[in-house]
Amino acid sequence: MDGQKVLLIGLMGTGKTTVGELLAPRLSARYLDNDELVLIAAGSALEDLRRRAGEAGLRAAESQALTEALDIPAPAVAGVAAGVVRNPADVARLETTDATVVWLRARPETLARRVGGGGDRPWLSPDPLAVFQRMSRERNAAYEEISDLIVDVDERTPEEIVDVIVAYLDQKALIDPGK
Secondary structure, three states: OOOOOOEEEOOOOOOHHHHHHHHHHHHHOOEEHHHHHHHHHHHOOOHHHHHHHHHHHHHHHHHHHHHHHOOOOOOOOEOOOOHHHHHHHHHHHHHHHHOEEEOOOOOOHHHHHHHHOOOOEEEHOOOHHHHHHHHHHHHHHHHHHHHHHHEEEEOOHHHHHHHHHHHHHHHHHHOOOOO
């Protein structure tokens, strides 16, 4: 599996960071989180950016972070911002990338339980479940469209999720050894 590049997508709380940190060593790769990629691309942390430039500035930085993720030499694993699927240009880039795009899919109830509300995510208050239901309705079709692999994470441990991804990559390498 030398030279693999995997992009993890999904809503906040699906486990992109946890899975990415476990997956990277299995692929002899490095892991870059979206927050780290935003810092590289925009020179500012996410929360600083949100306060300074608002949601539009944050979305622009996330798009720049996607560019960083797409440009990282393989082997690499990168977490991608949940909102990039709201930008048609970013969706087009994800549809045509050579990287393996893995959607970590979770039910809204799971996400609300994992993430909660308030704190550093005030947009989830007062009803995180309703927010995750809305986000799922708005984004799931796009996630599905750009994904090479969909992994339901609700009833799986991070290690089991990594095993599913590695098995997929092994099978993909057998079918198309040039990728």
